[in-house]
Structure formats: C-alpha cells, structure tokens
Amino acid sequence: MRTLKLYIVLAFCLTAVSARAQTTNYQVYALFVMNIAKYSSWPSPDGELRITVFGKSKAYDELLKHNGKNVNGHLVKVTQVENAADIGQPHVLYLADGKSGSLDEIIKATHGKPVMIITEREGLYKKGAGFSFVVMDNSTLRFDINNTDLEKRSIKVSKSLSALANTMI
Template identity: 75%
Template sequence: MRHVILSIIVFVVMAVSAHAQTTNYQVYSLFVINIAKYSSWPEQNGELHITVFGKSKIYDELLKQNGKNVNGHIVKVSQADNVDAIGQSQIVYVADGKSSALDDILKFTQGKPVLIIGEREGLFKKGAGFSFVVMENSTLRFDINNTELDKRQIKVSKSLAALANQSI
C-alpha cells in the first residue's frame, strides 16, 4: 500500500511539471509507463509491446524504456505508420498528427485487449482508452474511457482511475 501511495505522489508531481508552452515528451512517456504499471491485460506474454502510431517525439523517450521491466514484462517499443504494423501490441500510442486514424486503429484492434492512448485531447470520447489533456495551469492530466477499457478486458487500478481528469 505504501508503494502505491508513493507512486501516486510521484505521478502527480510529474503532472505538475508538464508545461503547455513546450510539450515535454519525457513526462508523456512517464505517464504511458505508469498507466501500463497500473493496468492489467487478460493475457500477456513476457512482453509489454508499446507501439507509437505516427511520428512523435514520445517515441524517442519511450525507447529509453526499451528492455526495462514493468510488472514482470519486458518493454518493447516500436513505431508504426499503418494499422497493419501494430501487430500484437498491448498499448498503441496515437500521435497527435495521426489522430484521424483512430477509427481505423479501433477497427483493427476490435475485440483485442489493446490499450489505446491518444496524445490529442478528447480522443477518449471517440474510443481511446486514455487521452491526454493540458489543463489551464499547464499541468498534464489524462481522461479515461472505462467503457472501452471494459470492452477490451483491460483493468485499471482504482488509484490510477482516481487521478483522471474526466472519465466515461
């Protein structure tokens, strides 16, 4: 329990350090890893495969996590520009410039336990499990689509869900 509380505190501190003027992809990357840490999938081999869909500087930041262990799973990071290249990913991070492809990603991953995280605000309302939002005070937060996560059999800890800006 103490470890969970400490992790939540670190998570909130990271949120406060994000600034809207310059996108801090290191913070976005830490959010993605922490979302993975506090989520579980119905079936998962020894890997936690994260695919960045489109071009985003978060790819370079996530590469720093390549090979590290998250909940007993080795992180594997890749980049894709078409839905066929998503493969067997557990997490698909949709770059801002590829937000228009969300419908194609949702169709390609339909019925699969794939957590979709949108860089663009509001994508959680369109089917992404999570999407980021920069608040008026320049803090980075996230929104959750619990309905979509339930359909995909992805469980999110209550402590993570409690940190959401909005949830549906």
C-alpha cells in the first residue's frame, strides 16, 4: 500500500506538473524533497527531520511551507545557510544551483555523517551527492540517485523510490 501511495504521488509530480528551465517550479522541487525524505531512513533519528538549504533558492520558500509538519513521526524543521561552517546536523542538505561549486566543501563538511545531499543541478550525483534533479526533454522533473554515497552515509532509500529514479549508481 505504501508503495502504491509513493507511485501515485510521484506519478502526479512527473506528469501533471512540469518544471521548465525558464520557469522553474520550485513547489515541485520541494514536493520531491519531502517525498524523498518520507521514503528514506536515517540511523538513530530524533524527533526532528532537519532540512537545510545551502544557498539561495526559491525552493527554500516552498520547503518552509512544510515546516512543522509530520513526516514519519518527525517534525520538519527547515533552515537556510550560506556557509559550510553553519550547516549543523541536518538530515537533508539541499544544495541550491548557485552553490553547486561548493559540493566538494559540503561533502568534506558532512563526511561520515548521515546527511543526504540533494542538488538542484543535474549530474552532481556522480560527484558524491545522494540525489540530483534533472529536467527531462519533455520538461518533467526527475531525479538521479547515488546509492553508493547514501550507503556510506548509512541512509536507506526504499526500493520503490529507487525504482522511480532516472539513473542510479
């Protein structure tokens, strides 16, 4: 039943709402982040699901709409930072497109920690991010997964979520 719900939510996102390069729909990005978090698990979770946006992105405003909501028994707490030193201990780190050049710094700052890195820029899953968004030719938003990185960080992603990936390593 849970798998069916996941397919319905993500199928809606993939078909009903498009993310165009010129007019990016950050509401869809935020919805994907929330569903990725919902179908993932971290070691030793506490009472919060901390999502930190690194850099300026309109996705932050959309993620704020989920602040205080419950995901798998955890209250969502959304913050935004501009410096790697201010990251803290998030469960999800959303890397804004304008800060994509900071990926190596982010990977070093979170090395050995159960932090899922999700990037707006396509292809960064090949460089160590757990997820990268990709806008398809038909303008739908999809994601690529780096399971190797997620496993190193002790983060588990449901098989049904992995099955929806555009590309997976």
